[in-house]
Amino acid sequence: MSRGDGHVGDEAPATPHTPALMSPSARSVADVVFDAPVEQPFSYRVPDDMTVGAGQRVAAPLGGAERVGLVVGVREESVVSARLRPITRLVDAAPLLGPSGLEFARFLAGQSLTSFGSTALALLPPPGPGATSAVASAVSEAVTPESPLVLSGSGRERRLLDRLAGPRVALVITSDVESAGRWAQRLEKLARVARLDSGADDAERAAGWHALATGRARLAVGTRSALLTPLPAGATVALIDEHEAAHKPPGPPRLHSRDVILERGAREALSVVFTSATPSVEMWWRCESEAATLASVTPARWPAVTIADPRGITRREALTPPVSRAMREALAAGRRVFLEVSRVSSGLGCDECGAIFRCDRCGVAFGWSAVRRTLTCWLCGAGRPPMDTCPQCGGRRLTPFGWGVERVEQSVRRRFPSARIARYDPEARRGRRGEDQRAAAAGAEVVIGTRGALKLFGPGALGLAAFISPDQLLGLPDFRAAEHTFALLWAAAERVHPEGELIVQSRNPSHYALEAVAQQDLATFYRAELKFRAELGYPPFRRLAVIVVRPRGDGLVERVTAALAGARQLVAYPPIAIPGRRGSRIVVKGGPDLPQVLAAALGDLLSVRRQRPGIMEVEVDPVEWPF
DNA sequence: AGCACGCCGACT
DNA sequence: GTCGGCGTGCTC
Numbered sequence: 183m184s185r186g187d188g189h190v191g192d193e194a195p196a197t198p199h200t201p202a203l204m205s206p207s208a209r210s211v212a213d214v215v216f217d218a219p220v221e222q223p224f225s226y227r228v229p230d231d232m233t234v235g236a237g238q239r240v241a242a243p244l245g246g247a248e249r250v251g252l253v254v255g256v257r258e259e260s261v262v263s264a265r266l267r268p269i270t271r272l273v274d275a276a277p278l279l280g281p282s283g284l285e286f287a288r289f290l291a292g293q294s295l296t297s298f299g300s301t302a303l304a305l306l307p308p309p310g311p312g313a314t315s316a317v318a319s320a321v322s323e324a325v326t327p328e329s330p331l332v333l334s335g336s337g338r339e340r341r342l343l344d345r346l347a348g349p350r351v352a353l354v355i356t357s358d359v360e361s362a363g364r365w366a367q368r369l370e371k372l373a374r375v376a377r378l379d380s381g382a383d384d385a386e387r388a389a390g391w392h393a394l395a396t397g398r399a400r401l402a403v404g405t406r407s408a409l410l411t412p413l414p415a416g417a418t419v420a421l422i423d424e425h426e427a428a429h430k431p432p433g434p435p436r437l438h439s440r441d442v443i444l445e446r447g448a449r450e451a452l453s454v455v456f457t458s459a460t461p462s463v464e465m466w467w468r469c470e471s472e473a474a475t476l477a478s479v480t481p482a483r484w485p486a487v488t489i490a491d492p493r494g495i496t497r498r499e500a501l502t503p504p505v506s507r508a509m510r511e512a513l514a515a516g517r518r519v520f521l522e523v524s525r526v527s528s529g530l531g532c533d534e535c536g537a538i539f540r541c542d543r544c545g546v547a548f549g550w551s552a553v554r555r556t557l558t559c560w561l562c563g564a565g566r567p568p569m570d571t572c573p574q575c576g577g578r579r580l581t582p583f584g585w586g587v588e589r590v591e592q593s594v595r596r597r598f599p600s601a602r603i604a605r606y607d608p609e610a611r612r613g614r615r616g617e618d619q620r621a622a623a624a625g626a627e628v629v630i631g632t633r634g635a636l637k638l639f640g641p642g643a644l645g646l647a648a649f650i651s652p653d654q655l656l657g658l659p660d661f662r663a664a665e666h667t668f669a670l671l672w673a674a675a676e677r678v679h680p681e682g683e684l685i686v687q688s689r690n691p692s693h694y695a696l697e698a699v700a701q702q703d704l705a706t707f708y709r710a711e712l713k714f715r716a717e718l719g720y721p722p723f724r725r726l727a728v729i730v731v732r733p734r735g736d737g738l739v740e741r742v743t744a745a746l747a748g749a750r751q752l753v754a755y756p757p758i759a760i761p762g763r764r765g766s767r768i769v770v771k772g773g774p775d776l777p778q779v780l781a782a783a784l785g786d787l788l789s790v791r792r793q794r795p796g797i798m799e800v801e802v803d804p805v806e807w808p809f
Numbered sequence: 810a811g812c813a814c815g816c817c818g819a820c821t
Numbered sequence: 822g823t824c825g826g827c828g829t830g831c832t833c
Contacts, residue, residue, distance in 0.1 A: 214833080218810045224833040245811055245832045266833060300810090 209262040210234075212269060214242055214251035215299030217434070223254055223299075227266045234269065237277030237284055239309060241270045250309060252302050253277075254284060273309045278391065283410055286446065293777050294436040295727075295788065295800045304435040305410045305442075307378060307387045330444060330454040330474040332424065332465055334704065336482030336676075338457045342420055345455060346401065347372050351394065351417040354403045355439055357428035365422065366403045378404030378411060406431075409442050415451050419443050424456035424465055425669055427805045436801060440465065459676060460669040463662075463715065466708045467722040479704070482641075483680035487700040489691040492651075493536060500585055500593035505648045508683050509628070513601060517645020517682060519628045520635065521594065522652070522674065523587045525607070529657035530557060530568060534577025536689020538657040539569070545718045547657040550582050560659045561769055563758040583654040590650055591630050598628065606631035606638065633670050639677045647674040648685040656690060661720045662805070668695040668707050675699055721803065725776040730799040731757070732765040739766050742787060742798070746770060749783035777802055 210228035226242050228234055238253050250273050279287065284302070291301035333341050346352045346369065354369065356362045362379040369375045376390030376399040393399035395412040402411065406429075413419070421429070421443055430438040440456065447454035456465065461476075469476040490502040501509070505521075512519050530550040531538045539548050541559035548557035550568075558565040571578050587607050594603060604626035606619050623629045623638055631638075655667040675684045686696055698707035716723050731739050739757050746754035751773060757766035772779055780800070781788060787798065 211833095216810085216832095218832090220810085220832080226833060242833080246813085247811075249811095263833090297810095 208258045208260055211257045211259050211262060211266065212240070212253045213255040213257070214240060214253055214269075215297070215302065216244055216249055216251040217297075217300045217303045218244075219297050219300070221297055224251070225266055227262055227268045228256065229268050232269060232272065234272065235277045236281065237279035239273035239278065239303075239306070241273055243267050243270065250303070252279075252299060252306075254298070274388075278306055279410060280412070282449075283412065286449065287410065289445070290435065290437055290442060292781070293441075294434075294802055295777055295781055296434050296436050300434040301437075304433075305407065307391055307404075307407050308380075308384050309388075328453050329472070330447060330456065330468070331477060332461050332469055332474055333455060333457045333477045334459060334461060335477075335479030337480055338459070338477075339422075341477070342455060342457055343368060343372070346418065346420070349400075350453070351397070351400050351414055352402070352420065353394070353408065353411055353413060353417065354401070354420045354422065355408060355443065356403065356405055356422045357426045357439075359405065361422060362403050362405055369401050369403060373400050375399070376402040378402055378408035380405070380407075406435075406439055409439060409446070413450065413452060416453065418453040418455060419447060420455045420457070422457050424458040425460050425462045425665075427666075430803075430805045432806075438803065438805065441803070460672045460704065460707075463665055463708065463711055464722045466704075467712060470708075470712075481702055482676060484702045485675060485678040485680055485682045485684050487675065487702075488683060488685045489696055489700065490685050490687045491536075491689060491691055492687045493534065493689055498593070500590045500650055501597065501648075502685075502687050505646075505685050505687065506597060508646045508648065508685055509598065512645030512682065513598070513627055515645060517679065518626075518639070518643060519646045519648070520639060520644050520674070520677075521590060521628065521630045522635070522647065522649045522670075523585055523590050523607075523630060523632060524583075524649075524651055524654040525586050525632060529583055529654070529659065530580055531583060531653065531657060531689070532572035532575065532577045533579035533581050535572060535575035536653065536691075537572055537574040538653065538690070539573075544661075545714065546661050547659045547663065549659045552582065558758075560758060561661075561755060563756045583651065583657055585651040585654070587630060587632065594628065594630060601628050602626045603628045603630065605629075606635040608632075608634050636670070636673055636677060641676055642679045644674075644678045645682040646685065647678050647682075648687065649674070650687055652686060652696075653688055653690060656688075656693060656695070660806075661715070661718070664693070664695045664707075664711055664714075668698060668711075671695065671699045675702075719771060724771050725774065725803060727770045727772070727776060727780055727800060727802045728804050729768040729770060730760070730765060730801075731768065732798070738787075738798070739768075742768065742784070745783050745785065745787055749779055751775070751779045752783060 212226050212228050212234050213223035214226055215223045224244060234240060234253050234256060236253050236255050239250055240253055241248050241250050248270055287302040288298055291298040354365050356365055359379050359381045363381050366375050366377050376393050378387050378390050390402060391411055394402045421440055424440055429440060443454055468474040488504055490504040492502050495502055509519055529538055529547045539557060540546060541548055541564055544559055544561040546561055549560050550557055556565050557568055587605055591605055604622040606623040606629050629635055652667055656663055678684050688696060694710035695707055731742050743757060746752055753771040755769040757768045760767050
């Protein structure tokens with residue numbers, strides 16, 4: 183993280199090129215990058231009656247079609263090849279990014295091993311009409327750089343609002359449009375709000391971008407496409423729910439909004455504020471090492487938390503007696519019930535003691551294939567036949583995890599035939615059904631759903647939240663399994679009324695994620711999790727990347743493996759065949775400079791990735807494992 | 810990424 | 822004999 187001067191939107195010239203001053207024979211040539219996996223820019227002739235500057239989007243012919251690209255430089259050439267084709271039209275009336283904005287986008291591209299063009303274009307608002315003013319020169323004021331602030335605990339959003347009430351320019355980044363809408367409404371009470379997310383139409387977004395840049399708007403709300411919005415020094419950038427995986431969705435720009443903001447904040451002396459009930463382990467670690475500040479936590483009123491051990495109850499029964507009892511009580515009191523179901527069933531565990539079988543080397547749960555009868559570590563590739571008895575307790579009932587929504591619903595209906603029960607599993611199928619489900623769930627007393635269903639409930643809205651089988655989440659073959667489970671349990675607890683109850687059915691009742699929620703103590707979780715991460719070399723102590731290679735013909739996997747083996751700073755795990763799809767996955771571990779080292783090691787292989795659906799994808803700092 | 814060119818299999 | 826698979830290379 184280097185501290186530079188200047189910031190994203192500054193010093194973009196309003197008139198980048200003045201033809202009148204050039205000798206009559208000189209022609210302007212613009213270098214343009216596109217959303218394509220090619221690094222080098224393409225050159226175009228700038229028509230005499232057109233003015234373009236770096237940081238401005240234009241449309242130009244490429245490969246037989248007109249495409250939108252970003253101008254990265256303009257040159258004056260006395261001799262221009264006749265083969266150079268002209269720019270077709272302007273997409274933005276003026277540059278959206280200044281020189282430091284372009285430099286920042288280039289830096290980000292290097293971090294994510296994604297082409298400059300793909301990165302920059304993915305971080306800009308969709309092209310729309312209405313942008314008439316150039317990016318303003320920002321007023322530089324002396325600002326003491328502040329350490330990023332993490333607001334946790336109850337009332338964290340209230341405290342963010344208080345901070346945003348001041349005179350400072352502020353940009354609020356959310357993970358999704360729905361949340362952006364909520365924040366826009368809240369902020370409207372403070373000042374006029376420019377919406378930069380897709381909840382606003384294109385013209386409104388473009389106008390908002392410039393309104394913020396020119397100081398005509400003080401507050402703005404957006405998603406990832408607002409991350410490069412020009413801001414004056416001293417402005418605030420807030421990230422809502424910092425721990426959410428949705429801040430790094432699949433596909434370009436393959437960047438976590440948190441990392442973009444931290445880097446931008448350091449470069450431009452911005453005030454960075456994150457909210458999160460359960461900060462990411464990376465962010466917690468920053469706070470511990472004083473690279474960020476955790477705001478003193480005001481604990482919320484917490485519901486009673488019960489860990490119910492389902493061992494010994496029939497395997498046909500989804501609900502333990504404590505859950506049935508609590509359901510009856512909640513329904514009798516007229517309070518709502520949420521039953522969380524984790525649909526994954528990819529691990530093997532012991533029915534007797536609750537142990538989840540893990541790879542000794544990597545600490546992640548083995549994946550279980552019933553067809554092939556093998557346990558496989560998705561990370562290092564180690565495979566083995568299932569054990570006959572549990573190595574921990576000698577138990578003989580070894581079963582795959584498996585409570586799906588359907589089975590739980592049947593089980594619950596048998597027990598509570600007269601309750602209004604609805605299912606909510608929006609991930610299951612797309613389309614209209616999602617809306618129907620939502621409507622049904624809104625009127626139901628009992629909602630049975632996957633983790634996505636939690637957002638149906640506001641704080642304190644539930645009488646009971648019960649997790650049917652969170653061991654399925656804890657047992658995922660992912661080193662972030664505990665972190666994700668912890669965040670989910672905590673979020674559920676916040677949605678339960680203080681007089682209500684949170685029940686977790688688990689065969690691992692002493693797991694630190696469960697204990698931390700029961701005790702309402704964040705540190706209990708992060709202490710144990712950081713120890714695990716340090717011992718086995720996971721983030722934040724080491725960085726990871728996942729390379730997906732599709733091995734068509736020519737031994738590409740072998741070439742990639744050989745290239746990685748040559749880099750001493752990297753640990754590359756052996757390639758693992760991807761179940762279902764054709765291809766292999768290679769996990770790479772490295773230090774803080776992982777992107778640079780990886781790029782150097784792969785060399786040409788990175789640029790030679792031509793193929794139908796991605797011959798080679800490189801995901802740096804993955805949040806969710808590709809299965 | 811798209812798209813065209815180009816060389817080997819099964820088919821109206 | 823063609824139609825079409827996708828491997829290879831290019832796009833200003």
